[in-house]
């Protein structure tokens with residue numbers, strides 16, 4: 397059932413290229429950049445005239461909603477508010493018939509999210525669902541459902557459902573932008589093309605033929621070279637990204653390909669000084685060796701990367717029982733800097749899209765935040781874009797991910813955070829798939 401993997405979580409992390417591909421497939425045209433959503437009771441006029449989108453969700457799905465806000469506001473210029481579903485109905489929310497409620501839920505059975513949907517409907521709003529289970533309770537009252545085609549998720553910690561939710565939100569944001577006329581045909585085509593490259597990039601990042609893949613000897617014996625770097629000069633890198641393997645599949649087709657795995661060329665992290673090939677999983681295993689005894693972790697990000705910091709912290713606390721907090725990088729000086737000392741690992745998401753000035757500005761500000769942490773002897777693990785040598789001069793450890801447009805980077809940057817949490821939990825002897833006190837589906841409020 398685990399297909400030879402040690403845990404469902406690891407299997408599901410490795411299924412992400414396929415989950416992203418299947419959530420995109422049939423919904424976008426690589427010829428025109430147009431998005432085609434499944435039939436729903438919401439008309440294009442409803443979308444055009446919408447006053448706002450209200451997202452309600454819990455846990456990891458709430459983090460997807462926070463990232464979705466950036467996608468929708470940026471592409472469709474439509475205001476978005478994001479609520480914890482468990483809080484929504486306790487604040488007498490303002491909703492109107494022109495507002496669209498968007499419920500995000502893997503299971504479609506989360507009681508709090510169903511209650512938020514009921515509140516939205518009672519206030520006269522129409523609701524849409526992003527859900528991974530066809531026919532689940534949430535979909536029965538929604539005016540439309542965007543199904544994430546991640547497949548069954550067994551591990552309590554959400555992994556592939558999360559990246560599939562981010563993908564569905566990106567597709568929805570593009571659709572809204574096209575209907576509302578806030579995006580050019582050229583930009584649409586560019587973004588759809590970039591979206592279609594993601595499965596290949598993820599496959600190469602994960603190195604599907606990796607030590608995690610059952611039956612593979614690749615990397616098992618490879619020595620890990622992620623040693624502590626006194627000179628703060630840890631350089632690891634990836635081979636160029638795999639090419640899109642959606643091409644030819646995404647011409648607005650409805651059939652699914654038979655094979656379930658995405659095969660990209662193996663994609664290794666490389667220590668440039670030693671040329672040792674180092675898969676991402678081995679890097680995260682090495683980080684786990686170095687940091688699994690820490691009592692606390694901090695995860696930092698700015699803009700759309702902040703929800704990913706929250707998600708990295710949730711993954712770690714959920715399965716390893718280490719206290720972890722996600723924080724907006726710019727908020728550190730308003731309090732949390734007081735926590736920093738030489739025993740605190742700080743995971744900083746410091747990625748950038750060099751073609752996007754706002755992304756570059758954010759990156760530069762994040763570098764300053766990193767310097768504030770290192771100046772106080774905090775131990776920084778950076779998630780950065782392949783080829784960024786500036787960052788590796790500043791921090792103790794760097795994990796590189798492939799380049800992508802700003803709004804798609806979260807789908808790549810969460811992967812090392814999932815693997816880091818996984819390997820730390822394994823080292824601590826935790827029950828990775830069934831953490832204490834938690835259920836996969838929370839059907840009570």
Ligand code: M6R
Pocket residue numbers: 454455456457458500501502503504505506509552553554555710714836837838
């Ligand atoms: O099924 P849902 O997406 O509605 O579940 C919401 C949360 O319970 C869920 O995301 C939870 O936070 C995960 N276990 C996190 O990994």
